[in-house]
Amino acid sequence: MIESSSLPLYEVAVTAPIPGTLTYSQPEGIVEPLPVGSKVLAPLGGRLITGYVLAQLPNQAEFTGNVKPLSECLECEPFFPASLIPFFRWVADYYHHPIGEVIRTALPAGLSSVSNSAAVRAKTETVVRLCAPPSDQSATKLKQSEQKTLDIFFQHCGGSLIMPRRELTRLYAGASKALHGLAEAGLIRLEERQVLRDPFGDTLPFFDRPEILTEEQTAALSAITAAMDAGQFQPFLLHGVTGCGKTEIYLRATEHCLAQRKNVLVLVPELALSTQIEAHFYSRFGDTMAVLHSGLSAGERFDQWQRIMRQKVTIAVGARSAVFAPFANLGLVIVDEEHEAAYKQDDGLRYNGRDMAVLRARFAACPVLLGSATPSVGSFYHAEQGKYRLLTLHKRIDGQSLPSVEIVDLGKTKRPRTDWFFSEQLLTALRDNVAQGLQSLLFVNRRGYASFMLCQDCSSVVRCRNCKVSLTLHRGSERLICHYCGYSVRPDILCPECGSGSLVGLGIGSERIEAEVKRLFPQARVARLDSDTAGNRRAYMALLQQVRELEIDILVGTQMVAKGLHFPRITLVGVVWADSGLGMPDYKAAERSFQLLAQVTGRAGRGEHPGRVIIQTHQPGHYVLEAARCHEYQAMYAQEIELRAQLGYPPFGRLINLRFSGEEEQEVEAAAKAAADFLRIAAAKDTTPVDILGPAPSPLSLIKNRFRWQVLLKSGQPEQLHRLCNQLITEKKQQICRKSVRMGIDVDPENMM
Structure with a gap:
């Protein structure tokens, strides 16, 4: 004892x-x-x-x-x-x-389960291993079925002297019983071995390694490899126009890191981009890489995690959660499309994968490479201030020029029909492209057929019963769907306010644009790429394969088509309505709109044919659209950085958003008010100024039957913000968050909705 x-x-x-x-x-x-x-x-x-x-x-x-x-x-x-x-x-x-x-x-889902029976386990299979070939004497004692089993084993084991039991019994049904006799005779041994669940399948395209790099690529790569050779933490911001070859720099830097016998972590913002980067890395490095993202099954994710832990792989590619990949010897961290808001987790642990990637590199004393054609304003400011080292690629590879961009004023331009969303300029360009056998891409930043259903009698909008948002009409499934909680009803309902049956679908969505394009161009092969048509990895890859093999003439899509895709035959990009993001109640609305426009513009003209982009808008004079037309990131940045300096928003100040939610609005409001009052009193005792904004209802004030209020903290001193949060948690949280009220702390919020 x-x-x-x-x-x-x-x-x-x-x-x-x-x-x-x-x-x-x-x-x-x-x-x-x-x-x-x-x-x-x-x-x-x-x-x-x-x-x-x-x-x-x-x-x-x-x-x-x-x-x-x-x-x-x-x-x-x-x-x-x-x-x-x-x-x-x-x-x-x-x-x-x-x-x-x-x-x-x-950790991957299933690894934190209390019950072992509920936890994800390694997948195993029984294999037959030859211990010793039968001698002439022992062979005469074998039963006919045992001898036949051995004969089939030798024919199909491929010289490895090991073979899956299920494969052997599939080839010869009598092997199932014969194996026991062979095992008792000491001729074979039955063993259990782990079988890896294949996360790649057979849908990844292959990409060749280019023989030479451009001068700009070579200079950027030299700076990165020098930091790796020095074994030091160094953040790089790789700012390169679309099509400049940033991915090849990632791959060459990875080759250099692997030569030093160190590991590489590669982050992408979402599944759509993950599959593209995966294909490039798998083409170059094969099974030496693991993948970590939500598109994997629980078992596949478990296997990939274990491969990293057991040092069976040297590279991990994945979405934001891959920042936790269990490498113990990191030599390089890469963050592709570093500007993407998708790196921010919106619930639970509200971490930013990009920021945590920089932190992991700092802990590992290795370089971190942040790449983007449209860097976040914060990252570019850090580069200006010397916190990051700026590497710039001004030119596309192979001398390709950036596409020409035309702004079409929807308020002044005539349309063939008022119920169509296409200007005459865009229709003509689409018609010419189809006639020439070239491919076109149409971008609309909303999915569904109609954004909302309006009652023609009382002018009310049909809303979700669980959320204060309008229901979106999806013609394919014949449902009105809430994109926040999933609630759905049939579209042939009566108006909930007045009982009228005169409901009409208004607004714009990718499904409606697809339907209109098919009516206008019946001879064209049209496809749609959004989360409704490509809800899983295989469907997504299959559709991209169709585009790659020129089986699609016009591709309609949402943000999934705006980034990372390289199709040389796409020469025309049409932005159906560029205004959807400009009016959002968020200080980053203009920045995000520019990034989206610049990214989707970059899909055009990446081959031998020049590219053309047509952007339709009701705000042709907006500085974001003018910057996108001229491919001028610096113009957008200069405008945004000046506005943020005036208002004290990041990068000149830091934000923490306190979110309160509950089933009773009065309780939620009272909790938010109590928190704001406490924070104002606590902040007054410090000489460092802190702005306490609110409490106020969140822009989306009801989601999934929970009312939402928020209190925003803003200061140029992040230490003071964190001190106030710690005070609130230790001294007040239990008092104000009674009954059903929950408080969430969102540090460096990306989404203020």
């Missing part, structure tokens, strides 16, 4: 909403010390909860008596390396999130 005073003590992060970590002693019946990163079952408040061992603590006899033992070690093989723990601690502190919940977010 081990004395309690001699039991090892552990620092454990439990997956519960509590601050800090807890101390437990060794589980009873286990002698060996638990490794850092192992998954344990810990008693907490009368229940058992999952936890992760962060450290073994010094054993103090006087302290041990008050420490509970861990109930069980669920998985003693570590799920993450010890080198990741300082990173987890920093993330927990910065985002005011329990460290156990940070680790649960980092």
Whole structure:
């Protein structure tokens, strides 16, 4: 029996909403010390909860008596390396999130389950391994079925002397019983081995390695490899026009890093871009890479995580959650399309994958490469101030020119029909492109057929019963759908306000544009790419393959078509309505609109034919549209940085948004008001000015039957903002968040809706 005073003590992060970590002693019946990163079952408040061992603590006899033992070690093989723990601690502190919940977010789904039966497991199969070839004497004693089994084994094992049992029994049904006799004779052995679930399939295209780089590519690559050779943290901002060859710089830098026997982490903002980067990296590096994103099944994600932990791969490519990939020897971190808001997690642990990628590189003392044709205003400001090193690519590869851009004023331009969304200029250009056998892309930043249903009698809009948003008409599924909670009804309903049956669908969506294009160009092959038509990875890749093989003449799509796609035969891009994002109640609305327009513009003219872009708008004089027309990022940046300096918005100030939600609006409002009052009193005691804006209803004030209010904190001193949040959590949160009210802390918010 081990004395309690001699039991090892552990620092454990439990997956519960509590601050800090807890101390437990060794589980009873286990002698060996638990490794850092192992998954344990810990008693907490009368229940058992999952936890992760962060450290073994010094054993103090006087302290041990008050420490509970861990109930069980669920998985003693570590799920993450010890080198990741300082990173987890920093993330927990910065985002005011329990460290156990940070680790649960980092791990693949299923690994943090309390029940082993519910946890994702490795997939295994039984294999037949030849122990010794039968001698002449033993061969005469074999049954006919056993001899036939061996004959088939030798015919199909490919010289490896090992073969899956299911394959052998498929070839010969009698092998199932014969194997037992062969095993008893010592001729074969039945073993279990892990089978990796293939996340790639056969849909990835192959990309050749170019023989030479441009002068600009060579100069940029030299700067990056020099930082790798020095083994130092260095953030680079790679600002290059669309089609300049940024991806090839990623690949060459990766080659250099692998030659140093170090690992590479590559982040992309979303699944659509992930598949493109995956194809490039898989073409160059094959099975030496792993992928981590939401498009994988739980089992595939588990396998990929384990391959990284067991050092079976050297590269990981994935969306924002891949920033937690369990590499212990990082030599390079790459963030593609660094400006994308999709790097920000909107619930739970509200982290920014791009910012955390910079942090991981800092902890690993290695370079981080942020790439974009339209960098975020904050990142470009950091480059101007010397915090990041700016690398610029001004020219497209192979001497290709940027497309010509034409702005069409929808307020003055005549349209063939008032109910069509196409100007005469865009229709003519589409007609000419189809006639010449070239491809066209039409961009609209909304999915569905109609944005809302309007009652012609009382002018009310049909809204979701769970959210204060309009329902979107989807003709394909014949449903009115809420894009926030998923609620849906048939479109042939009566007006909820007056009972009228005179409902009409208004607004614009990708489904409606597709339908109109098919009517206008019946001879053209038209396809649509949005989350409705490409809801999974395979459907998405299959549709892109059709475009690549010239089986589609006109592609209609949402943001999924705006970035990362390289199709040399697309020569015309039409932006159906460029105004949708400019009026959003968000200080980043103009920046995001420019980025989207510049990115979709960059899809045109990437081959031997010149590109043309037509942007339709009701605001032709807006500075964002003029900057997009001239391909002038600097013009947009100069305007935005001046406005933000005047208002104290990032990068000149920092923001923390406190979000309150609950089922009773009065309780939510009261909690938000109490928090704002407390913060104003606390802020007044400090000499550093802090703006407390609100409380106010969120722009989307009701989502999924929960009312939403917010309080925005703004200051040029981030330390003061974090101090105020910590005060609120420790001194006031339990009082103000009673009953059903929840408070979320969004540090550096990307979405103010």
